Amino acid sequence: MGDRKKITAVTISKSQVYCGIEKAGIPFYCHFEGYRQVWRTEKDRDRIEYLAERRNKAHERALELYPETEYFLDIDSYYVDQTSALLGLLDEYSSLEKTVILGASTWWIDGRYVPLKINFWDTWTTPEGRGKPYGFRPSTPNLHPGMIKVEAVGGLVIYPRSAFERAGFGVPEPFPEAGNEINYMCRASGLDRILTFNVRGFHPSPFPPLPLPTRIVKSFLISNTWQSLKDKIGPLAPENLRVASSRFKKELRLNSKGDKSRG
Numbered sequence: 098m099g100d101r102k103k104i105t106a107v108t109i110s111k112s113q114v115y116c117g118i119e120k121a122g123i124p125f126y127c128h129f130e131g132y133r134q135v136w137r138t139e140k141d142r143d144r145i146e147y148l149a150e151r152r153n154k155a156h157e158r159a160l161e162l163y164p165e166t167e168y169f170l171d172i173d174s175y176y177v178d179q180t181s182a183l184l185g186l187l188d189e190y191s192s193l194e195k196t197v198i199l200g201a202s203t204w205w206i207d208g209r210y211v212p213l214k215i216n217f218w219d220t221w222t223t224p225e226g227r228g229k230p231y232g233f234r235p236s237t238p239n240l241h242p243g244m245i246k247v248e249a250v251g252g253l254v255i256y257p258r259s260a261f262e263r264a265g266f267g268v269p270e271p272f273p274e275a276g277n278e279i280n281y282m283c284r285a286s287g288l289d290r291i292l293t294f295n296v297r298g299f300h301p302s303p304f305p306p307l308p309l310p311t312r313i314v315k316s317f318l319i320s321n322t323w324q325s326l327k328d329k330i331g332p333l334a335p336e337n338l339r340v341a342s343s344r345f346k347k348e349l350r351l352n353s354k355g356d357k358s359r360g
Contacts, residue, residue, distance in 0.1 A: 103167040104187070104255070107159045109151045110174040117180030123170065124163045127177075128155030140221065140273040149266035149278035156261050169261060171254045176203075176298045182253060185296040190255045192241060197289045198260060200250025201296035204231060208306045218300040222251040222279050223292055233294050243295035250290055251279035253298045260286035 106118050106125040111132040116125045131151055135144045152171075160166055168190075176182065182201055190199050200223070207214040215231035217223075225247045234243045264285030269275035283290050 103165055104170055105159050105163045105166040105168070106170040106172055106183075107155050108172045108174050108177055109148075109155050114174055114177050116172065116177040116183075118170065118172075118177075118183045120180075121184060124166075126155065126159040126162055127174075128158060130154070140277075142268060142272055145268050145272070145277050149268060149281070152266040152278060156265070160258075167258055169256055169258060171251075171256070173252045175300050176253045179253075179298055182296055182298045186253060186255055186293070189241075189293050189296055193291075195289070196257055197291050198250060198254060198256040198283055198286060199291045199293060200247075200255075201253040201298050202226060202229075202292060202294045203252040203298045203300050205300045205302050207304065208302060209304055219252050221273075222249050222276055223247050226292065229294070235294065240291065241293075241295075244291050244293045247290050247292045249276055249280040249283035250292050251277075252300070253296075254279075256286065256288070260288055263287070 104123050106116055106123050107128070108114065108116070108126075109128045109132075111134075112129050114127050114129075116127075119125045128151065131154065133147070135141075135147060156169065159169070170183065170187070172183065186199065186201050193199065203218040204215050205218045207216055217226040217229050220227040225245060235245050236242055237245050240246070260282065264282060266278040267281040267285075268278065269281040269284065275281075
């Protein structure tokens with residue numbers, strides 16, 4: 098990949114954000130013009146057309162500012178402060194022998210359960226990641242350990258300038274089965290698309306965190322062991338959760354005493 102000064106990092110955001118990658122000598126452009134609020138997980142054509150337009154303008158403006166750009170480090174704003182992941186992705190890309198589109202695996206922490214669950218995030222763009230466990234390390238012929246070939250990668254990605262210039266971002270067809278604006282660019286590039294599980298970015302959870310007692314009770318209520326308790330208590334309303342939490346704590350104390358007596 099050569100000189101890192103020929104890499105330009107770019108993001109779209111609702112306001113100016115800063116990126117730790119600049120400390121590594123990599124130019125960074127944040128495009129916040131033309132922002133409007135949209136549902137971030139909605140598979141809506143108007144939303145994808147809007148995002149495609151913003152991404153195209155961001156890349157065009159970045160090229161005006163940094164015409165020597167040879168590679169784009171395309172970063173969703175959620176990941177701009179995850180410097181170790183950004184640098185890790187650059188190192189992974191430098192180790193490859195051919196020009197590809199390389200994306201980091203992205204994850205989110207589901208705090209609604211005990212223990213916490215870590216799930217693959219961008220399953221629309223990269224359905225191949227669905228259900229993969231955190232720490233997954235595949236072995237794929239002709240690829241480095243931890244990498245797999247996919248249809249598209251998004252969120253935290255590096256690719257040559259030519260991949261963008263070939264077609265830019267758009268709405269793939271048939272929509273939404275064919276994915277989003279990232280899928281459009283990836284397919285039109287004609288390059289291999291690689292997902293690396295060696296580099297991980299973390300996306301904010303789409304769910305607000307639950308108090309620990311609530312998470313404990315909810316986790317047990319969805320298991321067969323506690324199905325009978327759920328039937329007795331009813332829906333997971335706050336007052337019912339308090340009752341369940343009290344019963345759960347009592348059950349823990351009884352089990353603890355039982356364990357001691359057997360010892």
